[in-house]
Amino acid sequence: GENVEQHPSTLSVQEGDSAVIKCTYSDSASNYFPWYKQELGKRPQLIIDIRSNVGEKKDQRIAVTLNKTAKHFSLHITETQPEDSAVYFCAASLITGGGNKLTFGTGTQLKVEL
Amino acid sequence: DAGITQSPRYKITETGRQVTLMCHQTWSHSYMFWYRQDLGHGLRLIYYSAAADITDKGEVPDGYVVSRSKTENFPLTLESATRSQTSVYFCASSEGQGTGDYEQYFGPGTRLTVT
Numbered sequence: 001g002e003n004v005e006q007h008p009s010t011l012s013v014q015e016g017d018s019a020v021i022k023c024t025y026s027d028s029a030s031n032y033f034p035w036y037k038q039e040l041g042k043r044p045q046l047i048i049d050i051r052s053n054v055g056e057k058k059d060q061r062i063a064v065t066l067n068k069t070a071k072h073f074s075l076h077i078t079e080t081q082p083e084d085s086a087v088y089f090c091a092a093s094l095i096t097g098g099g100n101k102l103t104f105g106t107g108t109q110l111k112v113e114l
Numbered sequence: 115d116a117g118i119t120q121s122p123r124y125k126i127t128e129t130g131r132q133v134t135l136m137c138h139q140t141w142s143h144s145y146m147f148w149y150r151q152d153l154g155h156g157l158r159l160i161y162y163s164a165a166a167d168i169t170d171k172g173e174v175p176d177g178y179v180v181s182r183s184k185t186e187n188f189p190l191t192l193e194s195a196t197r198s199q200t201s202v203y204f205c206a207s208s209e210g211q212g213t214g215d216y217e218q219y220f221g222p223g224t225r226l227t228v229t
Contacts (some may be wrong), residue, residue, distance in 0.1 A: 001173065006156075032216055043204065043220040044157065089156055093216075099145045099164050100208055100216045101172065104156040 002027040004092050006105025013080050014113055021108045023090035024072040030092040032100065033066060033073050038087045038107075047088075048075070080112045117141070120205050120221040128229055133192045135224050137205030145210045146188040147172075147218060148180065150201040157204065163188055164210070195228045202226070 003026040013019050025033075034049035050057045050064045050073065057064050061080075066073040077084055087109050091102040118139040127133050137146065148160040159172030161180040169180050177199060179191045188207075192199055202225050206218040 034217070043222050045220070046217045049217070091157075095216060099162065099210050100218065101147075101159055101162060102157075102218065103173070104158070106154060106156040 002030060002092055002094075002103040004090060004103050004105040006090050006108060008108060009106065010109045010111070012111045012113060015080060015082060017080055019075075019077045019080055019084070019110055019112075021075045021088055021090070021110070022072060023074070023092075023105050024070075025092040025103075026071070027092070027094065028068075028071060029094050032093045032095050033064070034091050034102070035062075035064060035075050036089045036091065036104075038089065040086075044089060077110075080110075082112050082114060085110060085112045118205065118207055118219055118221040120203075120224050122224060123222065124225050126227045126229060127195050129195060129197060131195050133195050133226065135190045135192075135203055135205075135226070137188045137190070137221055139186055139188075139205075139207045139219075139221075141207065141209075141219075142185055143207035143209050143219075144185070145208045145218075146182065147206040147208075148178070148188070148190045149204045149206065150174065150199075151204060151223075152201050160190065160203075192226075195226075197228050200226060200228045 031052035036044040038044040063076040087107045090105040121136045147162045149157040163169045163182045205221040208218045
């Protein structure tokens with residue numbers, strides 16, 4: 001089955017700096033790569049996703065890049081703000097007739113310091 | 115518009131007891147999922163369902179049973195709870211194929227402690 005590795009496990013940045021979180025996946029057939037943000041005590045929420053036919057996707061301060069050859073994808077957050085502090089999870093799946101079974105990474109605790 | 119809800123939100127039970135966690139969604143989403151979240155493991159898929167009466171195992175199904183008689187409900191049962199099943203359980207739903215929307219919407223979670 002799919003295996004997703006995520007690094008780093010913790011990341012501390014100064015407000016206004018950029019943050020980068022990296023993930024690798026094992027199954028070359030995977031074609032959908034979402035990123036979820038989870039604030040303390042809250043539910044995970046999708047912040048951005050990318051399909052395998054796209055190399056990069058941006059949404060305001062957030063961007064995701066995908067390298068299918070190397071089987072890795074990254075989350076980039078620019079101009080970080082205190083409200084970006086949370087745990088971020090990457091995930092991978094193969095979208096088929098059976099749906100969208102996500103395999104998650106182990107998470108990155110991002111702390112944005114003032 | 116309640117979206118997706120879980121009950122109970124907190125549960126303490128004893129080893130060997132049967133426990134059922136409830137999940138209800140109001141969107142008529144086809145797909146529903148159960149995950150457990152443990153420190154150091156992220157979110158792991160327990161079971162999922164593509165439609166009423168269609169369920170399948172995920173990554174960590176042992177010790178769990180699911181059913182889906184109605185589209186909106188997807189209960190998860192621990193037949194004989196063990197301490198290793200102490201965790202936070204999240205239910206999720208998604209529209210699935212045909213819409214192009216693959217986002218999974220998570221419920222608020224149930225914190226289960228097995229003593």
